Amino acid sequence: xxxxxxxxxxxxxxxxxxxxxxxxxxxxxxxxxxxxxxxxxxxxxxxxxxxxxxxxxxxxxxxxxxxxxxxxxxxxxxxxxxxxxxxxxxxxxxxxxxxxxxxxxxxxxxxxxxxxxxxxxxxxxxxxxxxxxxxxxxxxxxxxxxxxxxxxxxxxxxxxxxxxxxxxxxxxxxxxxxxxxxxxxxxxxxxxxxxxxxxxxxxxxxxxxxxxxxxxxxxxxxxxxxxxxxxxxxxxxxxxxxxxxxxxxxxxxxxxxxxxxxxxxxxxxxxxxxxxxxxxxxxxxxxxxxxxxxxxxxxxxxxx
Amino acid sequence: xxxxxxxxxxxxxxxxxxxxxxxxxxxxxxxxxxxxxxxxxxxxxxxxxxxxxxxxxxxxxxxxxxxxxxxxxxxxxxxxxxxxxxxxxxxxxxxxxxxxxxxxxxxxxxxxxxxxxxxxxxxxxxxxxxxxxxxxxxxxxxxxxxxxxxxxxxxxxxxxxxxxxxxxxxxxxxxxxx
Amino acid sequence: xxxxxxxxxxxxxxxxxxxxxxxxxxxxxxxxxxxxxxxxxxxxxxxxxxxxxxxxxxxxxxxxxxxxxxxxxxxxxxxxxxxxxxxxxxxxxxxxxxxxxxxxxxxxxxxxxxxxxxxxxxxxxxxxxxxxxxxxxxxxxxxxxxxxxxxxxxxxxxxxxxxxxxxxxxxxxxxxxxxxxxxxxxxxxxxxxxxxxxxxxxxxxxxxxxxxxxxxxxxxxxxxxxxxxxxxxxxxxxxxxxxxxxxxxxxxxxxxxxxxxxxxxxxxxxxxxxxxxxxxxxxxxxxxxxxxxxxxxxxxxxxxxxxxxxxxxxxxxxxxxxxxxxxxxxxxxxxxxxxxxxxxxxxxx
Numbered sequence: 001x002x003x004x005x006x007x008x009x010x011x012x013x014x015x016x017x018x019x020x021x022x023x024x025x026x027x028x029x030x031x032x033x034x035x036x037x038x039x040x041x042x043x044x045x046x047x048x049x050x051x052x053x054x055x056x057x058x059x060x061x062x063x064x065x066x067x068x069x070x071x072x073x074x075x076x077x078x079x080x081x082x083x084x085x086x087x088x089x090x091x092x093x094x095x096x097x098x099x100x101x102x103x104x105x106x107x108x109x110x111x112x113x114x115x116x117x118x119x120x121x122x123x124x125x126x127x128x129x130x131x132x133x134x135x136x137x138x139x140x141x142x143x144x145x146x147x148x149x150x151x152x153x154x155x156x157x158x159x160x161x162x163x164x165x166x167x168x169x170x171x172x173x174x175x176x177x178x179x180x181x182x183x184x185x186x187x188x189x190x191x192x193x194x195x196x197x198x199x200x201x202x203x204x205x206x207x208x209x210x211x212x213x214x215x216x217x218x219x220x221x222x223x224x225x226x227x228x229x230x231x232x233x234x235x236x237x238x239x240x241x242x243x244x245x246x247x248x249x250x251x252x253x254x255x256x257x258x259x260x261x262x263x264x265x266x267x268x269x270x271x272x273x274x275x276x277x278x279x280x281x282x283x284x285x286x287x288x289x290x291x292x293x294x295x296x297x298x299x300x301x302x303x304x
Numbered sequence: 305x306x307x308x309x310x311x312x313x314x315x316x317x318x319x320x321x322x323x324x325x326x327x328x329x330x331x332x333x334x335x336x337x338x339x340x341x342x343x344x345x346x347x348x349x350x351x352x353x354x355x356x357x358x359x360x361x362x363x364x365x366x367x368x369x370x371x372x373x374x375x376x377x378x379x380x381x382x383x384x385x386x387x388x389x390x391x392x393x394x395x396x397x398x399x400x401x402x403x404x405x406x407x408x409x410x411x412x413x414x415x416x417x418x419x420x421x422x423x424x425x426x427x428x429x430x431x432x433x434x435x436x437x438x439x440x441x442x443x444x445x446x447x448x449x450x451x452x453x454x455x456x457x458x459x460x461x462x463x464x465x466x467x468x469x470x471x472x473x474x475x476x477x478x479x480x481x482x
Numbered sequence: 483x484x485x486x487x488x489x490x491x492x493x494x495x496x497x498x499x500x501x502x503x504x505x506x507x508x509x510x511x512x513x514x515x516x517x518x519x520x521x522x523x524x525x526x527x528x529x530x531x532x533x534x535x536x537x538x539x540x541x542x543x544x545x546x547x548x549x550x551x552x553x554x555x556x557x558x559x560x561x562x563x564x565x566x567x568x569x570x571x572x573x574x575x576x577x578x579x580x581x582x583x584x585x586x587x588x589x590x591x592x593x594x595x596x597x598x599x600x601x602x603x604x605x606x607x608x609x610x611x612x613x614x615x616x617x618x619x620x621x622x623x624x625x626x627x628x629x630x631x632x633x634x635x636x637x638x639x640x641x642x643x644x645x646x647x648x649x650x651x652x653x654x655x656x657x658x659x660x661x662x663x664x665x666x667x668x669x670x671x672x673x674x675x676x677x678x679x680x681x682x683x684x685x686x687x688x689x690x691x692x693x694x695x696x697x698x699x700x701x702x703x704x705x706x707x708x709x710x711x712x713x714x715x716x717x718x719x720x721x722x723x724x725x726x727x728x729x730x731x732x733x734x735x736x737x738x739x740x741x742x743x744x745x746x747x748x749x750x751x752x753x754x755x756x757x758x759x760x761x762x763x764x765x766x767x768x769x770x771x772x773x774x775x776x777x778x779x780x781x782x783x784x785x786x787x788x789x790x791x792x793x794x795x796x797x798x799x800x801x802x803x804x805x806x807x808x809x810x811x812x813x814x815x816x817x818x819x820x821x822x823x824x825x826x827x828x829x830x831x
Contacts, residue, residue, distance in 0.1 A: 015311040019564050020318070024352050025666075027322045028382075031350075032407040034329045035461040035474035037429045041407045042668035047559040052798025054805065065326075067319045068311065077809045084805055086492040097308045114809045123331075132802070143778050145671040145785060152403035170821040176814030184429050184476060186457060195813040208330045215795045217668040223330045223474075226429035241816040260812055273809060353659060354666065405670075 016063045017095040022046045026064040026219075030210060033221035038183025038228075039151070040134050045217040055088055056214030058111045058130035065109060065126065066096040073100070073107035078115040078257070078273035085113070102276045105293045114177065116198040118256050118274045119293030121207035123224060129192040131213035134220065136180040136190040156188050159231065167236055179238075182229045189220055191228070197240040197257040200302045202228040244300025248272040251281035255300030318349040325349070325463060329472035333426040333435035335418055341468035343385050343413055347371060350411070356380050360394075361387030381410055384460075388415045392445040395453055398460045406457040409475060416464040417441040418471065423482040430474070436482065437471070439464060447481050502548070509545045517541040526734060526757025527551070531793055532558035533665060533684045535733045535756050552797035555686075559794060563665065570658045572719035572727070576637040579714035580732065586638050587708040588741065594635035599713060638710040639739050639750060648741065648748040651675075671785045678773075678784060682766040683755040686793025693787045694765025702772035702782040704749060706740035706764070713758045738763035740771050749774070 014020070022044070029043040048056050048063070055076075066072065074089040076082035080102045088111060089100050101107050104117040113130040121127060137147040140158040150156070159180060166174045177193040181202075191199050192211055202209060202222050209222040222228055230238045247254045249261075249269045256277065258270035272278035277295075284290045296302060311319070320339040325346070328336040339345065344367045351357055353372030358381035359365050368375060368385070378384060378397040386394065401408035421440020424447065427433075453459065459475030473479070518525055518541040528540040532555050540558060547553035583599025586592045610619040642648040654675065656662075664680040673681070682690065698706065715732040722728060737754035751771025753763045772782035781787060790796065 011309060012307075013309045014564060015309045015315045017564065019566065020315070021352050021354070021566075021666075022563065023318070024350055025354065027318075027325075027350055028355075028411070029407065030326060031329060031411060031461065032409070034326065034430075035409075035476060036406045036457045037476060039406055039457055042405075042670060044665070044667050046563040046665070047556065047794065048563075049557070049560045051556060051801055052795045053800075053802030054798060056798075065319075065323070067316070067323075077806050081492070082806060083495045087495055090492065094308060097310070113805075114807075132799070143785060144789075146778065148404055171824040172817065172821050174817050174821065176817050177810040193807075193810045193813075195809055197813075208326070215799055223430040225432045239820075241813055242820065243816075257809075258812075259808060260815070273812075 013095065015096065016066050017048065017091075018046065018060065018063045022060070023064045026060055029219050030061070030064070030221070033210065033219050034208070034223050036187070037223055037226050038181075038187035038189040038220055040189070040218040040220045042217055043219050045214050048214070050088070050091070052215040053132060054084060055111070055113055055130040057212030057216075057219070058113070058128045058214070059088060059091070060214060061128045061210050061212045061219070062092055062109060062111045063095070065128075066092060066098050068097045070096075070098050070108045071101045071106055072098050073102060073104065073110045074112070075110070075115060075117070075275075076113040078259070079275040081275065103280070103291075104274075104276060105291055114193045114195075115257075115273060116194055116201045118272075118277045118295045118297065120296050121201075121205065123206040125207045127207055127209045129194070129209060129211045131190070131192045131211045131218070132215070133178075134190060134211070134213040134216050134218035136178075136188050151187060154186065156231075159188060163231060164233070167233070172239070173232070173236070179230050182227075182231060183222060184226055185229075188231065189222075195241055195257055196230070196238070197243060197297075199228065199230055199238075200240070201296050202226075204228075240302070243270075244297070246270045248278060248281070251278045252285060253278065253281040255297055256295070314348065317345055321345045321349040324470060325472065328463065328470045329461065329474050330430050332428065332430045332472050332474060332477040333437045335437075335466070335469045335471050338465075338468045338470050341465075343367070343387075343465065346413060346463070346465075347373075347383075347385065351383055356382050358384040358386075360385060360389075382408070384410050384412045386412060386414045388441065389446070390443050392443045392449045395446070395449045398453065400453060400455070400458040400460060402458060406459075409458060410460040411463070412460050413463045413465060415441060416466055416471075418464075418466045418469060422447070425480040425482055426473075426477050427480075428474075428477040430472075431477070439471070441466075447479050450479065506545070506548050509542075513545050514538060514541045517544050523758060524549075524551075527687055527759055527762075528554050528558060530755040530757045530759055530762070531555040531684055531686055532562060533680070533756070534558055534562040552686075552793060556794050556798070567666075569720050570661065571730070572721075573657070574716045574718075574735075576640075576712070576737070577634060579635075579712065579716055579735070579737075580633050581631075581635050581712055581714045583713040584635050584710060585708070586710045588638065588710075592638055592710070593641055595631055597631040597635070635712075637739065639741075642709070642741075642748060648750055650750070651752075669788060673784050673788060678770070678788065679753070681788045681792070682753045682770065685762070685766065685788075685791035686796065687759060687762045689791035689793060689796065690762050690765045690769065690787075693781050693791060694768040696781045697768050697772045701780070702768070703776070704742035704744070704751075704768075704771050706742055706751065706768045706771055708764060709739035709741045709750070711738045711760060711764065712736065713760070734758055736760060736763050738767040740764065740767040742771060 029041045032041045048059050050056055072092050074085045076085035093100050104119045109126050111128040135147050141147045163173050177195050178190045179196050179199050180188050183189050204225050206224050212219045232238045243258050246258045248271050250271050253272050257273045259273050260268045280290045324336045324338045347367050351371050351373045355373040356376045357368045357373040358378045359368050364385050399410040417440040419438050423438050426435050454475050461475055462473040464471040518537050525537050525540045529535050543554040543558040584597045613619050643650045662674045662676045664677045669677050713736050716735045718730040719727055720730050734757050736758050740751045741748040751767040753766030769787050773784045776782040
């Protein structure tokens with residue numbers, strides 16, 4: 001054994017920023033995450049050149065999967081041009097040479113914060129969701145050791161109780177985004193702060209979804225064709241945001257998740273939250289030939 | 305400003321190998337092409353000095369030690385490269401993790417032959433309905449032993465290798481011998 | 483009309499970064515050297531929180547971030563994490579530390595003596611405003627001691643253990659590669675001893691002080707007595723692959739032992755970090771002292787204080803709230819409006 005065996009020629013930066021040992025650890029943990037869907041797997045979560053809480057978990061997964069032929073799309077709150085999406089996209093391209101795209105249909109890897117695109121993802125695409133808080137039980141049990149025990153015991157009674165209390169008090173489940181969902185009938189997970197609108201897109205999907213929380217050092221996954229069922233009571237069905245009937249004031253698209261834009265006169269107008277879908281809808285409306293993918297929602301409704 | 309780094313041969317191989325493994329484990333039962341045949345590329349992509357490895361085939365021992373991993377007996381191994389398996393009882397020694405930390409269950413690589421031997425039906429996450437696949441080269445009693453050992457979410461995850469093809473069998477997959 | 487100014491985001495972030503960097507001006511070797519010489523305690527703090535001992539890199543991190551401390555630590559940690567681990571240094575024992583300062587509040591005098599060393603403890607905190615009027619402040623020179631204190635000192639707890647006053651923790655036989663490294667594996671609870679001490683060593687000084695202070699004020703079970711506080715230099719001994727042990731140099735370290743009466747024996751809390759940082763070590767040792775048997779969810783419970791003193795994670799999460807959250811907000815609004823509409827339709831009985 002010599003020093004030369006232990007090291008390699010000096011380079012200012014490894015391919016994809018992360019060094020080989022960091023990538024191997026992530027690979028090992030991704031395997032476990034896929035094999036036990038919805039179960040939070042602890043990982044070392046190295047520092048990356050971005051602040052914790054800004055997508056460092058998703059970034060580490062993307063940096064491990066990336067290669068020079070992989071086309072990458074990055075979105076934040078549905079928008080490709082959101083400042084942090086732009087920053088992450090620029091970083092991914094800079095450290096990997098991978099081409100970037102805004103079009104969901106063109107992407108091999110999609111890193112997203114808080115949205116799943118409206119066009120159905122294919123089986124050759126991977127969705128990486130950034131996760132601020134991986135623990136669905138946090139609101140009923142802030143202590144992580146106890147929460148882990150509860151997952152181990154499949155002890156979700158307190159979670160159900162919280163939902164029940166909301167129905168009693170407010171007539172409905174008040175959970176906005178991050179709707180707790182049962183994965184493969186065993187582990188309750190947070191789907192990350194995606195709106196309720198997006199949760200059914202994970203159920204029996206064709207694509208693989210990897211969810212990664214860098215600050216909290218947990219990684220979990222939803223493989224293709226895996227049951228993802230929002231926690232609901234038999235007599236109080238799951239309800240997505242009431243956006244099915246709204247129309248985008250810019251593109252004219254109807255039946256998708258919208259951003260509400262408050263107006264000076266006290267009313268609101270709406271625009272499609274999936275920004276690139278909106279762009280394509282405008283271009284199609286203006287007569288361009290645009291490839292529009294099949295969408296999960298049809299006429300504002302998710303087919304059962 | 306730093307220039308874009310280029311991927312060396314090791315990085316390219318590890319990246320492509322893992323891409324195939326992730327795909328295979330996400331779609332149990334569907335064979336996937338690896339960039340190279342055999343265990344060494346898998347070892348290089350997954351294993352390093354943070355790992356405890358069992359090598360059933362003596363030829364793999366130098367490959368494992370080169371990565372800096374510690375060679376251990378089967379019950380201590382987080383990665384087990386069993387080679388060709390003749391003794392199903394070996395499965396009894398595999399690490400299955402705990403309810404608290406299912407990730408402590410081992411990743412197991414076994415050589416097999418696809419398209420011959422027992423016909424099995426797979427269901428579970430990653431499988432659209434059910435998939436039937438013929439997997440040979442495994443000892444009698446293999447599937448029964450696997451089923452006994454896995455107490456979901458405790459269990460181990462298998463990668464079956466036939467030359468440059470891999471089939472993933474996560475612990476979440478139910479296997480029915482037809 | 484374009485849907486959004488598609489590239490607007492990229493231009494905006496590029497320009498905002500330029501605004502920040504323009505204010506710092508050009509960074510060169512001179513500035514880095516100046517920072518290193520003028521602000522050693524700040525450089526120490528950055529090295530400690532980044533778990534990387536390199537004064538030049540730490541000073542560069544400070545220069546690049548304009549002294550925005552959380553950013554400086556992050557940029558240094560992000561550099562550190564990409565570096566290969568070539569080896570593990572030999573164990574450093576207290577008695578082998580080249581000691582500059584070692585004091586004990588537990589005894590009037592201790593074997594080896596009270597060594598004050600460099601400190602502002604007894605200084606009058608007066609601003610030297612004359613400097614601003616053009617009159618440089620030239621500190622008076624130190625008079626060399628006639629009988630210098632010995633450079634190597636035993637620990638005070640060793641004396642207490644010999645007198646059956648304290649049970650020292652069992653000597654940890656884990657060595658070399660087998661030592662758990664919190665930068666290479668996640669912190670899980672109950673925490674490994676190595677993870678606890680490493681986490682405290684790289685914790686954010688202000689956060690450790692806040693929680694340590696809470697414990698000192700009465701939110702902990704144990705009131706600390708500073709058994710010993712030491713500022714020292716540690717020899718880093720590493721082994722060449724050919725088997726030769728050699729010194730890679732010395733690093734500044736600080737460590738604190740705090741004790742309190744626990745039954746008929748003393749309870750012992752310990753902390754150490756890179757660089758000289760007394761407040762952090764005393765606070766961290768106080769938390770360590772209080773951790774045993776602390777109620778779940780209390781400030782002195784290990785899970786609570788280790789998670790919440792992690793400066794890079796805490797500061798990152800804090801500033802992430804500046805990111806747009808309009809999707810989650812929209813989702814909540816929808817539930818609120820619907821619940822409100824229900825109440826109008828079905829008035830409470």
